[in-house]
């Protein structure tokens with residue numbers, strides 16, 4: 403199936419650069435083509451977005467809200483089609499896309515459609531000076547949204563929805579690895595009555611299409627989710643133009659397990675937080691630290707459970723682990739198994755590419771648990787972003803805190819304990835933007851979402867996202 407750019411409310415082929423192949427990770431075959439968009443395509447999108455901005459930014463909040471909620475409803479109505487498309491593009495199980503990815507994309511539009519009606523500007527009375535200040539929150543103009551392949555529509559809409567709600571017009575680029583649901587979204591936007599030019603979706607490579615968005619002098623804000631190295635590059639390009647930047651980057655998140663936790667709940671959730679979406683979630687707890695008194699028991703029970711996870715074709719209901727998103731990514735993940743062995747790590751289970759009957763060229767890999775000799779080894783420090791976790795024991799709170807914080811990343815951390823004082827102490831000291839205690843990936847869309855250190859700059863979610871997509875302007879009136 404071939405897809406097209408969505409510019410000024412129309413479907414358009416690329417102007418200059420031709421097309422790119424789109425692969426099905428479940429069988430390794432090309433199943434369609436996507437535009438390899440150039441600077442010219444981005445410029446066309448910019449012209450459309452610029453001319454749509456004055457009207458959209460002046461559209462009432464009720465109307466903006468109505469359109470966004472309509473998009474949300476249409477996504478829900480087309481759940482099956484979207485879930486199958488997401489799975490075909492990304493390799494994730496259809497049931498997972500149906501349970502998580504697509505419903506969340508619909509929630510993103512509904513949430514920000516509602517949130518914008520509650521978003522308020524602040525006012526400050528300057529007592530003693532006979533003056534009042536009020537702060538306007540004005541849309542920025544044309545903004546750029548760039549998203550990765552792991553949760554394609556989920557993360558794409560997490561940016562687009564608040565940007566549109568706040569009154570901006572948008573140029574968005576999904577990952578070239580997983581463009582399909584973004585294309586289907588453009589069809590839905592037309593049906594929902596989103597005015598032409600308000601949202602423009604341009605497909606292509608990061609290094610050309612993405613780069614053209616980031617370099618464009620009149621695209622005033624960039625919201626990016628992806629790898630840390632790409633984020634650093636984008637920051638370098640955008641900073642001299644003083645663009646607003648929101649960067650959601652990589653993670654290497656600790657999952658810290660104390661002996662006093664609720665064991666069965668912890669074990670089950672830890673399997674999920676390790677391998678959900680083939681381990682390709684920036685929030686996965688990829689470094690497992692276990693209190694020494696339960697380490698051997700945990701190791702045995704965990705490995706036993708992991709071995710039962712069924713790797714299979716994404717369309718099968720019984721499949722727990724589908725295909726990885728691309729061949730190059732599979733190769734990168736596998737290379738870390740070799741690195742682990744060279745570093746003295748012990749592969750407790752998995753570690754290999756596997757063939758699924760009938761789909762031998764698909765990008766499948768066994769879920770892998772590596773016991774590491776030290777928290778400083780590369781597999782414990784570098785983001786692998788696949789079905790691979792490390793485990794090691796710890797002796798006490800201070801030691802595990804030090805190990806947990808001794809990475810360049812700071813996205814999320816999970817803590818398993820029933821000790822309230824320890825929970826408070828550790829939550830205060832863990833270096834991460836998000837802490838989960840006795841749970842994992844429980845999301846409330848009102849909360850600030852994002853990381854510290856090399857995991858990013860800025861926060862998404864709730865009013866934080868609406869603040870990012872608006873400029874604050876203070877007006878001071880003396881009376």
Ligand code: NDP
Pocket residue numbers: 548549550551552557575576577578579606607608609611612613614616627628629630632633635636650651652653683684785787813853857858
């Ligand atoms: P990349 O950084 O490779 O790509 C992310 C997006 O940026 C893609 O659309 C990509 O296009 C585009 N891109 C690449 N180069 C440029 C450039 N020079 N200028 C502009 N855009 C560019 O990340 P991945 O797609 O590999 O995603 C995986 C990463 O995302 C992991 O590190 C993961 O941790 C992180 N992530 C972070 C999350 C968070 O919230 N903190 C959530 C989810 C993932 P293309 O793919 O077409 O090359």
